[in-house]
Amino acid sequence: MADAGSATAGQGASRFHRPSAGGLRLASGLVLFAFALTHLLNHALGLVSLDLMLAVQDVRMAVTRSLPGTLILILAAAIHVALGLAQFTQTQMRRMGWQNAIQLGFGLLIPLLLIRHVLGTHGVHALFGVDDDYHYALWVMWPGQAINLGLLIVLVWVHACIGLHHWLGGRAWYRRLTWLWQGLALLIPVLAYAGFVSAARLEQLNGSFKNPLSASEYSEFVALVGTSNWIYVCLLAAAAAVWGLFLVADRLGSRVTVTYVDGPVAHAPRGLSILAISRVNRIPHAAVCGGRARCSTCRVRVMKGQEHLPPPSDLEQRVLRRLGAPANVRLACQVYPKASITISTLLPAQIMPNTDPGIDRYLWGIERDVTVMFCDLREFTHLTEGRLPYDIVFVLNQFLGRMAETIEDTGGFVDKFMGDSVMAIFGMDTSPRVAALQAMAAARAMDGVLDGLNQSLREALPAPLSMGIGMHSGPAILGRIGTMRQAGGDMAALTALGETVNLASRLESKSKELGVQLVVSAETADLAGLGPCTGCAPQMIDVRGLSHPIKVYAVRRATDLPVNVAAEPA
Known part of the structure; x- marks a missing residue:
């Protein structure tokens, strides 16, 4: 009976043995x-x-x-x-x-x-x-x-x-x-x-x-x-x-009642875990690890009856501490209610990507390897001094609108606009390598778009527009953050979270300090196959928040990127 997990499909500890x-x-x-x-x-x-x-x-x-x-x-x-x-x-x-x-x-x-x-x-x-x-x-x-x-x-x-x-x-x-x-x-x-x-x-x-x-x-x-x-x-x-x-x-024994918020009411014998009660009553309940307190996907929020629950075991405490969960969040596979309770499940029963086309996979968040790009319009405040508000909005919309179109045309997703900056995500539905290539193609195309904008706005601005771009590849959590507008039925905004996003933002800030238009992390460069090129200088730099220097490519202008790198593979 040799396996690496369990001899059976245990949903947690049983009356034969404790959760340990x-x-x-x-x-x-x-x-x-x-x-x-x-x-x-x-x-x-x-x-x-x-x-x-x-x-x-x-x-x-x-x-x-x-x-x-x-x-x-x-x-x-x-x-x-x-x-x-x-x-x-x-x-x-x-x-x-x-x-x-x-x-x-x-x-x-x-x-x-x-x-x-x-x-x-x-x-x-x-x-x-x-x-x-x-x-x-x-x-x-x-x-x-x-x-x-x-x-x-x-x-x-x-x-x-x-x-x-x-x-x-x-x-x-x-x-x-x-x-x-x-x-x-x-x-x-x-x-x-x-x-x-x-x-x-x-x-x-x-x-x-x-x-x-x-x-x-x-x-x-x-x-x-x-x-x-x-x-x-x-x-x-x-x-x-x-x-x-x-x-x-x-x-023949005593029973408990578990009420699911906005869901059914389940009745089961005492001595079962909440996850087991869901299984007995055929109520969908996420449990990627099979109920072994390893994945935390079965966690629930206890709305009523928390005072009747036994305290978390050492195993459950370790998992909850790692999540930073509040006191009323428990692992369903480890909680054995002795009295009636009301709970709310925190993850959908089908949480793996592409398992159910009817479920918005971003609603609860998924982890993917992506390439994140930040683009900032430099010295915009100085360029617009003394200008009418209409002129400022016009120029800003021209820049952000054209850059957003370019990002989307090259396969990226415009995450958000922040003043005179834009954040984009590549790789939401592609491989990490394709994501890096798409981001490189977007940066090269954005540099060309910037030249066109400066040509058309040369009489409206005292100096040409310039920009800084930073990009980094790695794991990020993609999810919908914020509330849904119930009247219109719109979904909450989709965004990316994690250290990959933070590092991409800091690399964009470094582009001004290094006097270049584009700073690409070694991770993105390696995925895209970026080698030696004119105007591309590999170097080690210190980044705020990191204890050690990292390798980046400082690119004088994005159009200096090799065409075979800044293109999505067929």
């Missing part, structure tokens, strides 16, 4: 996953040669067969199986998604196949002194146990991948590389089984191996396998009996 059991599930699961992963990679080497398989096996066994390694594996397996069986007794208390149901079912089936595999290798080595290297393992499993081995690999690997997905699903870097994880999840077990089959056929052709077990030893082995399977089946039966008792107790 989630940490035990994670730790034991990671240990077992590391063992399973290295085991499968060792199998895959059979596609290269049997000698390489044996050499790597010797290294791997030096760790796993050592006294510390053996103790760690046994302890991790015992904890994981025990927590899995305990969680099995709680499954009637919540509605599990299909992923969690598969993980639970596969986790409970794994020992039925794993017992014979372990006893047939490590077991015979410990009991009868058999050298259970790949020569022996391939002979004993091919072809009679080949199907069972393939099924065992599927059960273990799917169970582990679901656990890893629940553990890492809330992390932005994990979501950005989803294609990579999906590819590895498919490739590793396929290569492992292919390596096993290839090496086994080669070993079969050699035909030099003989059965190392005597008739009496083989009979003892078969009896041991049967006894072990019988013990595990009895444990499953006992867990099923407890499951039935809890089901009866839940139906």
